[in-house]
Amino acid sequence: MAEPSRIPLDRLPTPCLLLDEARLHANVAGMRAHLEGLGVTLRPHLKTAKSLDVARIAMASPSGPATVSTLLEAEYFAAGGVRDMIYAVGIAPAKLPRVAAIRAGGADLAVILDSLEQADAVAEHARASGDAVPVLIEVDADGHRSGVAPGDRDTLAAIGRRLAAGGAALRGVLLHAGDSYALSDPAALTAAAEAERVAAVTAADALRAAGLPCPVVSVGSTPTARFARDLTGITEVRAGVFMLGDLFQAGVGSVAVEDIALSVLATVIGHQRTKGWIVVDAGWMALSRDRGTARQAVDQGYGLVCDMAGRPYPDLIVRDANQEHGILALRSGSGAALPDLAVGAQVRILPNHACATGAQHDRYHILDEEGRVAAVWPRINGW
Structure with missing residues (x-):
């Protein structure tokens, strides 16, 4: 981190990116206090920040926890001492060797998936390497993008069993309420947060009923994190853009x-x-x-x-x-x-x-x- 003598803005070459440190700290403190009041941990998503300096403000400790959206982020943050990470994009089988290299360096990097094909690939990797890669099953909160339907108990159980058979570690479920980004009414956003919670708990209960472990129940988007009023059954919330804020989130009502x-x-x-x-x-x-x-x-x-x-x-x-x-x-x-x-x-x-x-x-x-x-x-x- 470079530390210039406090220089005025008119000496900077333009265009360039500015970050107001006081607002950053206030945004993080506000979200953390809100979630702690609901009894859950913040696992900040670093895909917006992509900066170790910002991460150290957002995370509970220098080692995490954190969420990333690219393996380059995982490598970068791991090199900076972050140890507890979720790579929150569905895993492509060809990326597993890179995941393994990050894990071999000491980082507890978990992956996510939502299909039997992916589960088979992770199980085969775990079997061949001896690395019990931790996995969260992605569950569809709202039909926005990807994930197993929360009520599809058979698929959830089948994925979990295939992972276990290969020696991978089923860690839990992960959801992202992407449809919340299309909302702006506070009551509708609170309802979206509750729907996300119910979907997560439903999927977690299905795994447990099948005799499978589900220690982590992870949800998260900036709008639902901000408007959640009850997070019973949830263990952690992932959110990221709230740290820096933007006009789209202001239009949603997640930030001012x-x-x-x-x-x-x-x-x-x-x-x-x-x-x-x-x-x-x-x-x-x-x-x-x-x-x-x-x-x-x-x-x-x-x-x-x-x-x-x-x-x-x-x-x-x-x-x-x-x-x-x-x-x-x-x-x-x-x-x-x-x-x-x-x-x-x-x-x-x-x-x-x-x-x-x-x-x-x-x-x-x-x-x-x-x-x-x-x-x-x-x-x-x-x-």
Whole structure:
């Protein structure tokens, strides 16, 4: 971790990625307190952060627990001392040797799966290697993407038995309520969290009834984590984007705009005054092409534009973006005044999707409470 003398933002090359450390700490503390009040452990998902420095703030200890979404993340965090991890993407058989290498280095890396074919591959690997790879069965919380139906007792039991026959270790069940991302009503989000809990407990009970172990019952998404009111039967919650926040989650209601810790610093490079445009040097290569808020009640374009203190300008968004050019303009129908931003002025842009915007950058410039750069934290990308 580099520690520059506290430098002002106007000395940074743009575009670049900023992270407000105080907001990051507050977001983590708030989620941890909420989940501890419900009697469960937070297993932070590091797919958004992709940074050991952020991980050490988010995790309960330097060794974990943690969730990852790529094996590169698992390798990177393992090298940094993280020992308790779940690779929360369905395992491809060809990746098992890489999983084995990470585990051989001392990390307790678990994998997930939802089919007999995957179970057979893991069992064969365990049989041949002698490595009792820990496995969680992915269960479908809401029809969003993948997983065994929670009421499909036969398939759950069959997967568990095949794993056991090969010497793999059945560790439990894992769910992700992806449909919660399409919601915004608090009552509906609370109901989604309860549906996720019920699905998880149903699947866990099915395994136990079949005489199979299920010590871990893992659920998680930022919306359901935030709106859960009862987590009886759950052992841990995985969530990640809440740490940094983004406009999509603000549209869901999982975070407030003022909680968003991530922004992109950009410089004004021109104007099209007759069109009401301000042009900056941050296009979709710096912001990402994610337009998820277009499906929400408030369309934030490619990002919400803020002043250097992180305060949003009224109705000023990145209306359009090319590869290296961002077009700032007022929302259609707005009565706000376009701010007077001269060439060379800087702005901060809040992202639609923290994961996608972060993936465009290899480092965070860490802001202190005075808005100066206190450190540079590396982050990784890739698989």
